[in-house]
Amino acid sequence: MSKRKIPLTALKAGETATVVSIDAVFGRGRGRRWGRWGFEKRLMDMGLTPGTKVTVVKSAPFHGPIEILVRGSRLALGRGVAERILVEVEE
Amino acid sequence: MAEKRLRIALAGNANVGKSVIFNYLTGLHQHIGNWPGKTVEKAEGTLHFKGYTIDIIDLPGIYSLSTYSIEEQISRRYIAVEKPDVVINVVDASVLERNLYFTLQLMELGAPLVLALNQIDIAKRKGIEIDVEKLEKLLGIPVVPTVAIKGIGIFKLLERAVEVAEKRETSKIVVKFGKEVEDKIAKLVKMLEGIRYWYPPRYVAIKLLEGDEEIEKEMEQLNPEVVATAKKISKEIEKLHGHICSTVITAERYEIAGRIAREVQKLVSPIKPRFEERLHNLTTHKIAGYVIMVFSLLAIFYSIFTVGGYFSDFLNELFYTTEPLFYNFLGAGTVGKLAWSMMEGVIAGITIVLPYIVPFYIILYFLEDSGYLSRIAFLMDNIMHKIGLHGKAFIPLILGYGCNVPACLGCRIMETERERLLAVFVTTLVPCAARTVIILGLVGKYLGIEYALALYIFDLAIIFILGRLAFKVLPGEPTALIMEMHDYRWPHLKTVLKQTWFRLLEFIKIAFPLIILGSFAIKLIEVSGLLELVASALSPITVTWLGLPLITGITLIFGVLRKELTLIMLATLLGTTNFAEVPGFGPIQMVVFTIVTMFYIPCISTIAALIKEIGWKKAILITIFEVIFAITIGGIAYRILILTFK
Numbered sequence: 213m214s215k216r217k218i219p220l221t222a223l224k225a226g227e228t229a230t231v232v233s234i235d236a237v238f239g240r241g242r243g244r245r246w247g248r249w250g251f252e253k254r255l256m257d258m259g260l261t262p263g264t265k266v267t268v269v270k271s272a273p274f275h276g277p278i279e280i281l282v283r284g285s286r287l288a289l290g291r292g293v294a295e296r297i298l299v300e301v302e303e
Numbered sequence: 304m305a306e307k308r309l310r311i312a313l314a315g316n317a318n319v320g321k322s323v324i325f326n327y328l329t330g331l332h333q334h335i336g337n338w339p340g341k342t343v344e345k346a347e348g349t350l351h352f353k354g355y356t357i358d359i360i361d362l363p364g365i366y367s368l369s370t371y372s373i374e375e376q377i378s379r380r381y382i383a384v385e386k387p388d389v390v391i392n393v394v395d396a397s398v399l400e401r402n403l404y405f406t407l408q409l410m411e412l413g414a415p416l417v418l419a420l421n422q423i424d425i426a427k428r429k430g431i432e433i434d435v436e437k438l439e440k441l442l443g444i445p446v447v448p449t450v451a452i453k454g455i456g457i458f459k460l461l462e463r464a465v466e467v468a469e470k471r472e473t474s475k476i477v478v479k480f481g482k483e484v485e486d487k488i489a490k491l492v493k494m495l496e497g498i499r500y501w502y503p504p505r506y507v508a509i510k511l512l513e514g515d516e517e518i519e520k521e522m523e524q525l526n527p528e529v530v531a532t533a534k535k536i537s538k539e540i541e542k543l544h545g546h547i548c549s550t551v552i553t554a555e556r557y558e559i560a561g562r563i564a565r566e567v568q569k570l571v572s573p574i575k576p577r578f579e580e581r582l583h584n585l586t587t588h589k590i591a592g593y594v595i596m597v598f599s600l601l602a603i604f605y606s607i608f609t610v611g612g613y614f615s616d617f618l619n620e621l622f623y624t625t626e627p628l629f630y631n632f633l634g635a636g637t638v639g640k641l642a643w644s645m646m647e648g649v650i651a652g653i654t655i656v657l658p659y660i661v662p663f664y665i666i667l668y669f670l671e672d673s674g675y676l677s678r679i680a681f682l683m684d685n686i687m688h689k690i691g692l693h694g695k696a697f698i699p700l701i702l703g704y705g706c707n708v709p710a711c712l713g714c715r716i717m718e719t720e721r722e723r724l725l726a727v728f729v730t731t732l733v734p735c736a737a738r739t740v741i742i743l744g745l746v747g748k749y750l751g752i753e754y755a756l757a758l759y760i761f762d763l764a765i766i767f768i769l770g771r772l773a774f775k776v777l778p779g780e781p782t783a784l785i786m787e788m789h790d791y792r793w794p795h796l797k798t799v800l801k802q803t804w805f806r807l808l809e810f811i812k813i814a815f816p817l818i819i820l821g822s823f824a825i826k827l828i829e830v831s832g833l834l835e836l837v838a839s840a841l842s843p844i845t846v847t848w849l850g851l852p853l854i855t856g857i858t859l860i861f862g863v864l865r866k867e868l869t870l871i872m873l874a875t876l877l878g879t880t881n882f883a884e885v886p887g888f889g890p891i892q893m894v895v896f897t898i899v900t901m902f903y904i905p906c907i908s909t910i911a912a913l914i915k916e917i918g919w920k921k922a923i924l925i926t927i928f929e930v931i932f933a934i935t936i937g938g939i940a941y942r943i944l945i946l947t948f949k
Contacts, residue, residue, distance in 0.1 A: 290784035
């Protein structure tokens, strides 16, 4: 059983994976401390803590947000957000 | 006998039925305003129960008690500093784990708590059964199952809340983190002994470990040593776990919430695709979803603006029949004119507010409560991102094409202050019906529909450019969509109507004085014969820079009241409705005049809406910016047009 770390956006619809970490450093010099903290904290507060199982339901067309199921609720995450969530898939 | 008073605060996640419970408890005895110095809405109400006068305050719907948003800061400060006698934590029984995460934080804050286990009917249909007694035992607080939209359990909830409030009883249970984190918390709590601060020591210790900026800053004043130690400890934890300390603590808290949820809930029947589920799939489908969205929006737009337009005209005519009355009683002189101008202000207010804002508010709350708004946001997020907004801003923006006033008020649905500011700014640039009248009535009529269309596209381009610019310039986090899509449900009509009514009152309070004063001031200038003077004073801008006839200065001033007045006044002052005959007002001037009118100032009602949503200062800033912007771009357009067409 091998494991690989991929961004949440790389999952196909219907796939389930485990959250590993959140890559919270904003690129292009936007890495404000508060901003960074707020962004990661917000995802945590919504239940996307390391070790949590997430299922991708679908993504909106034109590179839109993705819909996931986590801790019994349905969340929409902007693609930029979802790209920063690293997950682990068991194969 | 002295009056017995109690204060109850309602707290909980967004969309759990908190406002339904609030409306149930307070009925028509409520008041909606803003938190002092903030643009966050504050809903308060009173009720009488068992000899008590109870003040109820509805805290904003939030997911956490940290400093992510002003709403969270306000809520925790209110609970810790104002110390309500009891906090009713409304939770959605069908998403228990996420909701308990918030409950645990309320417990950390040491608030006297009662849990309203709401929407148990929905949970049951999802196949979730909850052992209430066990939950009470695990949390150490009273738990009351409720179905708020049917009023089930509300009386009992209130009874239990009053019982807790009388004793100011807090949970005896301290929810413990893992041993390692607990040890660190204990260490910090010890250091915090003897420090007088509004948050309880354990809460402060946890928040310091989480790196909470507000608390860090305040503790820095009281005891810098604790802050330094906390920073050191959290670094240790970070090293040990490979995640920042706040993540470690949040994860543990969620684990506790998950454990409690699993212990008390029993999955009974298998979950089959329910109607809500199918509706969700359909409305977020990559093709059907958009088709449904377009049709819904067209229907909304059409109904608001045809029905609204009809009533608006009807009310307008009705009120204008009172005009002779004014002149009969007060004479056709200055007094009569001034009095009538104030009445005109009232009419302007009524004809905008009643026919457009009322249906808009109702529909907006309906969309929000039912859950459809979040689906539209899901579908439109990517496109809205191009102008730095996220999907939720789509609805107000689209409705801005009808009228900017309700559109600005609708920007309330944006979650952070920054997003709200961006959304209202962009909304004020959207060509509303009044501006469309000018574009079509002037450029469309005399230059051809293709020119009118070109101006529309030009406006869209400006919206796009300014939106992106504002997005870049405004400090704060880049907009990112992190949104819960709760299950579809039927909105509680009474709550929707009450929300509409009380927000309407709030708007009227701001808008009417402004509109009446504005129309009075302009009339005053007119009757005192100063209009010509004002027009001359504006001539460096209107004539020299924009190349427009002198008289347009006057019409632009009237346009502040209502934009379509620029055209109406132009006709009145020129004495003709055939603008093509007017010397010095050729095609170029028409285009420049229209461009300036499109952007130069949000009308006075829109300014009032801005004040309500983003406060005085920012409203004035946006207004000034747009005036300068319109004049600049009008002048540039004039010069380009002269060069190209002559």
